Amino acid sequence: MAEQVDVVVIGMGPGGEHVAGRLADAGLRVLGVEAELVGGECPYWACVPSKMMIRAGNLLAEARRVPGMAGSVQLTPDWAPVAARIRDEATDDWNDQVAADRFTDKGGLLARGRGRLAGPGRVEVDGELYEARHGVVIATGSKPQIPPVPGLDAVPYWTNRDAIAAKEAPDSLLVLGGGAIGVELAQAFGRFGSRVTVVEAMDGLVPAEEPEAGELLAGILRDEGIDLRTGARATQVRHEGDVFTVVLEDGTELTGHQLLVATGRRADFSGLGLETVGLDPAAKALKTDRHLLAAPGLWAVGDVTGHGAFTHVAMYEAEIVARAVLGEPGPGSDYRALPRVTFTDPEIGAVGLTERQAREKGLQVRTGLSKVPSSARGWIHKAGNDGLVKLVEDAGRGVLVGATTAGPMGGEVMYGLAVAVQAEVPVEALRHMIYAYPTFHRGVEDALADLRH
Numbered sequence: 139m140a141e142q143v144d145v146v147v148i149g150m151g152p153g154g155e156h157v158a159g160r161l162a163d164a165g166l167r168v169l170g171v172e173a174e175l176v177g178g179e180c181p182y183w184a185c186v187p188s189k190m191m192i193r194a195g196n197l198l199a200e201a202r203r204v205p206g207m208a209g210s211v212q213l214t215p216d217w218a219p220v221a222a223r224i225r226d227e228a229t230d231d232w233n234d235q236v237a238a239d240r241f242t243d244k245g246g247l248l249a250r251g252r253g254r255l256a257g258p259g260r261v262e263v264d265g266e267l268y269e270a271r272h273g274v275v276i277a278t279g280s281k282p283q284i285p286p287v288p289g290l291d292a293v294p295y296w297t298n299r300d301a302i303a304a305k306e307a308p309d310s311l312l313v314l315g316g317g318a319i320g321v322e323l324a325q326a327f328g329r330f331g332s333r334v335t336v337v338e339a340m341d342g343l344v345p346a347e348e349p350e351a352g353e354l355l356a357g358i359l360r361d362e363g364i365d366l367r368t369g370a371r372a373t374q375v376r377h378e379g380d381v382f383t384v385v386l387e388d389g390t391e392l393t394g395h396q397l398l399v400a401t402g403r404r405a406d407f408s409g410l411g412l413e414t415v416g417l418d419p420a421a422k423a424l425k426t427d428r429h430l431l432a433a434p435g436l437w438a439v440g441d442v443t444g445h446g447a448f449t450h451v452a453m454y455e456a457e458i459v460a461r462a463v464l465g466e467p468g469p470g471s472d473y474r475a476l477p478r479v480t481f482t483d484p485e486i487g488a489v490g491l492t493e494r495q496a497r498e499k500g501l502q503v504r505t506g507l508s509k510v511p512s513s514a515r516g517w518i519h520k521a522g523n524d525g526l527v528k529l530v531e532d533a534g535r536g537v538l539v540g541a542t543t544a545g546p547m548g549g550e551v552m553y554g555l556a557v558a559v560q561a562e563v564p565v566e567a568l569r570h571m572i573y574a575y576p577t578f579h580r581g582v583e584d585a586l587a588d589l590r591h
């Protein structure tokens with residue numbers, strides 16, 4: 139006999155937790171199924187603890203900027219308080235009781251175990267069968283994607299989980315992948331004294347973003363002593379004694395005491411029973427309609443949808459699904475103004491399309507660029523003022539379709555531009571508004587003045 143519930147949510151990461159909590163709050167009988175920790179990747183091994191590491195590294199970097207501007211400092215970097223904060227404040231020593239209680243206090247039912255679809259509206263968890271009257275939500279997130287480099291599967295490499303749980307900064311660290319995880323963690327560990335080497339297959343860092351941002355970041359990381367190998371492919375990995383060796387295509391051998399693999403993440407649908415509802419378990423992502431419906435009575439939220447592996451995307455989609463289940467009116471999903479922030483120093487904020495994406499769409503593109511050090515605030519800021527604003531205009535319509543804001547607080551500066559892209563504020567209107575002096579976001583006004591074909 140199957141136990142009857144209103145909704146089953148498989149995976150209680152940021153997406154699943156939000157939709158399950160919202161539906162339980164609304165009085166539905168909701169079963170949340172979680173195989174590991176309620177809260178998912180973000181609070182325990184991803185966003186939150188990594189940002190604590192970055193905050194600590196940024197404090198060190200700011201202290202190193204004191205000479206010439208504010209006196210002198212004596213600095214003794216120590217990873218111990220970073221590890222302690224991650225253990226005690228971020229993750230409760232990787233214990234999810236608070237998050238589990240938050241859900242069950244709303245009336246939610248929590249099943250600890252691995253959920254598996256057993257036909258439409260049916261979910262099995264460790265031999266128990268549940269039937270969901272309204273439907274099922276898939277929110278099972280993503281896993282690190284490990285590239286098929288010979289030897290890699292035989293060595294004890296780190297993923298983000300090991301890096302986040304590190305009790306000390308390694309003497310030396312090899313990082314495979316110069317995307318968001320790679321650059322954020324490379325800089326954080328580097329600032330605590332690890333000798334860091336980053337190997338990125340593409341020609342620049344954070345290759346999904348504007349090349350100007352990748353170039354800016356590469357210059358800064360190099361100045362901080364990080365060895366960057368872009369356009370480089372690993373052909374072999376070895377682990378001898380306590381040393382990892384990554385061999386590149388040209389024969390170069392790179393070594394490190396730890397090896398972090400940060401070459402992307404992807405959904406893992408194996409064992410989820412997607413075939414029992416007519417979906418392909420080998421798919422990269424679940425295809426959905428604008429209200430995140432993947433099949434009748436089956437919704438998808440978060441990393442599994444492939445719209446951007448970000449906590450804010452998971453929560454945005456969760457809210458749309460909650461409305462759909464409750465029959466509340468509201469718009470479907472719209473990713474035109476999808477914001478991203480890479481939390482390096484300088485932060486790289488970005489929204490909407492890059493110039494390349496806009497051109498590939500066949501838009502009539504104009505771009506404008508301004509540099510943070512040339513702005514009044516950038517000049518005042520001095521040490522640590524590297525950055526830029528780049529705007530991408532659809533000149534045919536006279537609206538911005540994308541923007542990048544790299545610099546101090548770059549992620550915060552991006553917000554106004556996200557509003558402009560989302561609301562399609564005419565560029566002419568943006569040109570004639572008042573920008574507070576001397577803010578970093580005044581660079582937007584300079585970039586608007588620079589818009590050209």
Ligand SMILES: Cc1cc2nc3c(=O)[nH]c(=O)nc-3n(C[C@H](O)[C@H](O)[C@H](O)COP(=O)(O)OP(=O)(O)OC[C@H]3O[C@@H](n4cnc5c(N)ncnc54)[C@H](O)[C@@H]3O)c2cc1C
Pocket residue numbers: 148149150151152153154171172173174175176177178179180183184185186188189251252253254277278279280298319410439440441442446447448449450451452481
């Ligand atoms: C190092 C790092 C830093 C990041 N930093 C940021 C950041 O600063 N900002 C940002 O927006 N994003 C960041 N991200 C991305 C962010 O963590 C993810 O996009 C987000 O966690 C996705 O949420 P989700 O709910 O889709 O899935 P997840 O958080 O992956 O949660 C899915 C949950 O489902 C569970 N599960 C899986 N299969 C089953 C099953 N069959 N049965 C039961 N449970 C199951 C898993 O155990 C997991 O708890 C970062 C990621 C990493 C790795």
Ligand SMILES: NC(=O)c1ccc[n+]([C@@H]2O[C@H](COP(=O)([O-])OP(=O)(O)OC[C@H]3O[C@@H](n4cnc5c(N)ncnc54)[C@H](O)[C@@H]3O)[C@@H](O)[C@H]2O)c1
Pocket residue numbers: 285287314315316317318319320322337338339340343344345346370371372400401402403446447448478479480481
């Ligand atoms: N600040 C944030 O919001 C934040 C931070 C970290 C992670 N995330 C999310 O998590 C996702 C996963 O992060 P990620 O950094 O692993 O993925 P990513 O896709 O951002 O970057 C992976 C990088 O690895 C490179 N690569 C792939 N195979 C390689 C190989 N064999 N050798 C060398 N380089 C290789 C890719 O070219 C790419 O630049 C991100 O896409 C992002 O959505 C977000």
